[in-house]
Amino acid sequence: MQRLRILRAVAEHGSFNRAATALHLTPSAVSQHVAALERSLGAQVVARSTRGVTLTQAGQIMVGAAESVAAELEHAKQQVDQLSTGRLQLTVATFTSGGRLLLPGALTRLMAAHPRTVLHLREGEPENTLPLVRQGAVDVALAYHFDGPLPVGPTPGSSLEWTPLLEDPLHVVLPEGHRLAGSDVLDLAELAAEPWVLGCLKAEAYLRRYAERAGFAPEVRGTTTDYFFARSLVAAGMGISLVPSIALAPEIPGLRTVPVKPPGPVRHIGVAAISRSDRPHVTTLIQALREQALQQHSQRRSPD
Known part of the structure; x- marks a missing residue:
């Protein structure tokens, strides 16, 4: 071992x-x-x-086997704790914007179904939280990925399962006085001369991939770890931004949001957990997250 x-x-x-x-x-x-x-x-x-x-x-x-053993040991410890306390322990990891949108309603449904569950929450990016799920330190991780596979996905011998929840398209955020602020949709090529401020450390590489396809190299003047902060910098006149749809609230006065012409950049949101048949509270939470995501999707499609 x-x-x-x-x-x-x-x-x-x-x-x-x-x-x-x-x-x-x-x-x-x-x-x-x-x-x-x-x-x-x-x-x-x-x-x-x-x-x-x-x-x-x-x-x-071998690493997949090692992680499975670690997960089994952690699960056994939880079962022992349940025997002595009568309570279910549940550790949930999430990234900020997804947790804000989906978790509160899902956790309310979970606690209604399993009121003796003791919840623990950890905030982090998928590349940090998904390994914790595979190792058994986290039961459920709300995570995302851009183009391509998960940053730390299933490996041979791993029982990690990924459940897709929601597609989260990215939008261009502009000052309301910008020459393109009245557009119904934007091609990234129209923004080749614009300076950018971004709200995610991974968003810069993602923007550069899409900009390369559009034939330009973006001028990135700043990258933060918070989409609200990035939008605030746009309102201050520092540049424009590319922001996932679920991170566009709350509204900031003086800004306009414009969709990117298809096929545009999309963030794929889902939930990761170890597949087991003896964890009903985990199953309940995943189903509740799916229902929350479906509700969000329906609201997007509903006319104003």
């Missing part, structure tokens, strides 16, 4: 040195443990290069 724990750290940090620092070991000790694991398996579990290490297919299988 110790060797598997070390392999998980190597996979997470991408190098023996960083894994050793996290584990309070020497890089030599980490390398020796990985080598011993490879000898016992008769297979290579990491591919070494000058840029670090990556898991081989065999390594992915």
Whole structure:
């Protein structure tokens, strides 16, 4: 188990040195443990290069198994706690804008169905919270991804399941006096000369991918970790922004929001959990999140 724990750290940090620092070991000790694991398996579990290490297919299988064991141990601890206290423990992770939109209503339904549930909440980005689900430290994670797969998705041997909830298109946010503020829809190419301020650290790379397809390189003057702050900077005249639809509330005076011409950038929101048949409170919460997402989708489609 110790060797598997070390392999998980190597996979997470991408190098023996960083894994050793996290584990309070020497890089030599980490390398020796990985080598011993490879000898016992008769297979290579990491591919070494000058840029670090990556898991081989065999390594992915072993890390998935290690995470499943960790999740099982955590689940067993919760069951023991339930025996002694009669209460269900539930830890939920979420990103800010999705949690604000979907969680309050879903948690109300959960507590109505399972009133003895003790809730714990953790806020974080998907690349940080999804590994916690796989390890059993978090029961449910409300998360998102842009184009492509989840940032830390299921691996061989992992029982992580992803349930899609909502598609969250991104909109251009402009000062109301902007020359394009009256547009019904915008092509990103029309914004090639504009400065940008963004509300998510990952949004810059996402914007640059779409801008490249439109034939320009965006001038990004600032990136924050809060969409409301980014919109406030737009209102102050610092630039324009690209904001997911669920992060457009509350309104800020002096701004206009315009959809991007299809196919535009979209954020995909969903919920991750370990698949089990003996966790009814988790099943209830996921169903409640689906109902909340469906309600939001219906409100979007309803005429004013």
